[in-house]
Amino acid sequence: MSIVFLDGDFIHKDEAKISPDDRGFLLADGVYEVTPFYSGVPFGLDRHMARLERGLAWMRIHYSLDGLEDIHNRLIRANDLQDAPTSYVYLQITRGAAPRTHYFPQEDVEPTVYAFARTWQRPSPERWARGFSAVTVPDRRWSRVDIKTICLLPNVLAFQDAIEAGADDAVLVRDGVAIEGAHMNFWGVFNGTVVTHPVTNNILPGITREIVLELAGQAGIALEERPIQVEELREADELFFTGTTGEVRPLTCLNGTVVGDGSVGPLTKTLSDLFHGKVQEIQKAAEESIA
């Protein structure tokens, strides 16, 4: 039985009730975060909470983040996920329930805060080593996708288009630029340089992206943050995505054409190894602090 957090209480999911007037339900007026846990240890929680805080501030939703770390840890324990190799906590904060208007409610409304925990599965090493496929899909999102709002319809439609095209994922294209994935950031390797789109209002500033950039920099890997033109994709030696539940995900086939020599490239592999090393480091530090 899943235990969820709703507006101050830890309850069985079956008991969770949200008003039909909730502005998240009616207007997608809310933000969310997904924070990964490895064997019950949070990974990058501070960074996820900082992104959430920026989103809340921009949306002008007033909610204190003080108790959120505790809520995350309690949800993991309440759902017996301390030993799950990979899990996450999903947290959503909406502006709350109020008569539907296109402007903010005029009376004081309490935000609705909902969170749940669940496991996610890494692909097997054999599956990962084969690489994944994607197709390019037009980016139909709005101009503030740097804010992690729950307004994900264009992402859902893009992912669905990819599935219907027989691919594993989508690469969103805007003005001739391969911007990012439907739920992950997008990277390419060109002549030994690892390239990803800079942080602008047109991409979600991924926490995994940020960590992988730091690890690549520390390892002395050549890096460039610049837009990747769609025409360049044919010349890419390697392509990959990064994201919370995707980690570093190799892309070996794009629009039905193999990427590079069709196998997972060396820099993708190195970055994935560095990322897993960082996860282990955080887990070890948590174990030592308990011992």
Ligand SMILES: Cc1ncc(COP(=O)(O)O)c(C=O)c1O
């Ligand atoms: C559009 C988009 N880009 C990138 C990401 C990756 O972000 P993160 O690494 O923080 O999971 C996500 C995650 O949900 C996303 O939805």
